[in-house]
Amino acid sequence: EVQLVESGGGLVQxxxxxxxxxxxxxxxxxxxxxxxxxxxxxxxxxxxxxIYIDGGRITYADSVKGRFTISRDNAKNTLYLQMNxxxxxxxxxxxxxRDLGYCNSAVCSTWGxxxxxxxxx
Amino acid sequence: DIQxxxxxxxxxxxxxxxxxxxxxxxxxxxxxxxxxQQTPGKAPKLLIYATSNLQSGVPSRFSGSGSGxxxxxxxxSLQPEDFASYYCQQGYSTPFTFGQxxxxxxx
Numbered sequence: 001e002v003q004l005v006e007s008g009g010g011l012v013q014x015x016x017x018x019x020x021x022x023x024x025x026x027x028x029x030x031x032x033x034x035x036x037x038x039x040x041x042x043x044x045x046x047x048x049x050x051i052y053i054d055g056g057r058i059t060y061a062d063s064v065k066g067r068f069t070i071s072r073d074n075a076k077n078t079l080y081l082q083m084n085x086x087x088x089x090x091x092x093x094x095x096x097x098r099d100l101g102y103c104n105s106a107v108c109s110t111w112g113x114x115x116x117x118x119x120x121x
Numbered sequence: 122d123i124q125x126x127x128x129x130x131x132x133x134x135x136x137x138x139x140x141x142x143x144x145x146x147x148x149x150x151x152x153x154x155x156x157x158q159q160t161p162g163k164a165p166k167l168l169i170y171a172t173s174n175l176q177s178g179v180p181s182r183f184s185g186s187g188s189g190x191x192x193x194x195x196x197x198s199l200q201p202e203d204f205a206s207y208y209c210q211q212g213y214s215t216p217f218t219f220g221q222x223x224x225x226x227x228x
Contacts, residue, residue, distance in 0.1 A: 035217075037165075045157075045165065045208055047217040059215040062122075095164055102170055105153040105212035109176065111164035 002026040002110050004096050009115030016086050016119070022079040022096030022112055030054075030074035033099035035108055036081050038092035041116075048094070049081065050106055064090075086119045093117075123147050123211050127220030133228040134199055142194045142223045144187075144209035153213040154192045156185055160205045168207075169194065199225075 008020040020036075036048040049060045049070040058070055069082040079096050093116050097108035124147035134140050144154065152172040157165040167176045169185040172192060182197040196203055204227050209220040 044222045045159075045210070045219040047210070047219065050215070050217070061216045100167070100170055100176075102174075102212075103153075105155075105171065106210075106215075106217040107155050107167065107170045107212050108157070108165070108210075109167045109170075111166070114164055 002098070004098065004110060004112035006094065006096050006112040006115040009094065009117045011118045011120065012086055013121050014087060014119055017082070017084045018086065018117060020081040020083065020094055020096075020115060020117070022081075024077045024079065024098070027098070027110075029072075029077040032101060033106070034070075034072060034079045035097045035099065035106060036070060036079075037095045037097055037108065037111075038090075038117075039095070039114075040092045046092075047106070050099075051079070083117070086117075088119050091117060091119045122216055123150065123214060123218055125209060125211060125218050125220040127209050127223055129223060130221060131224045131226065133226045135228045136199050136201060138199045140196050140199060140225065142207055142209075142225075144192045144194070144220050146190045146192075146211055149189045150211045150213035152188060153211060154185075154187065155210045155212055156183075156194045157208045157210065158203075158205050159208065165208065170212075201227075 067085045093114040095114045098110040100107035100109035126145040156169040159165040173185045207223045
């Protein structure tokens with residue numbers, strides 16, 4: 001069974017840091033683009049970042065560029081999101097999502113259960 | 122950035138109804154338009170990718186159409202489990218923006 005399990009969320013003060021992890025199983029992790037998508041509770045979805053299979057190509061939403069860093073460890077089947085200089089507006093449920101593998105289009109075919117990040121003093 | 126305009130933002134319908142949700146993009150995205158369903162407290166689920174391709178396991182009452190900048194999700198006969206929120210997303214260029222969502226409620 002294809003599965004993604006996120007961890008690392010929690011309460012952090014403004015200006016603080018947090019690292020999210022997403023462990024993949026049931027598929028060849030090293031063959032897929034991976035994404036982070038977030039959702040403020042009760043609001044819509046926002047794409048955050050995407051990383052190529054070998055980590056060689058990375059893109060970010062403008063709202064997190066320069067503060068967040070996506071990375072992956074294919075040997076550990078794990079995706080990461082290092083979040084620095086956190087702001088109240090970063091409060092959200094963070095999902096990791098696997099690409100479908102359709103052309104080069106970002107299509108999130110498999111999602112984790114999400115991990116809640118709360119930025120508050 | 123490509124702007125997404127999804128409509129309506131909410132919709133009330135009955136079991137058995139046919140419903141359509143629209144998504145318009147600010148520039149052409151070829152066919153790289155995808156649709157997701159989300160029920161409360163759950164992660165989104167991919168329904169349709171590349172405008173009209175049904176994801177594996179998704180019932181055939183869901184269909185997608187469109188091209189260029191105008192796209193549509195159609196549910197041919199609503200079932201109780203279809204009452205959820207729906208989002209379109211463009212996978213053409215970064216940032217890969219989502220529509221604002223459509224909440225589908227029981228009438």
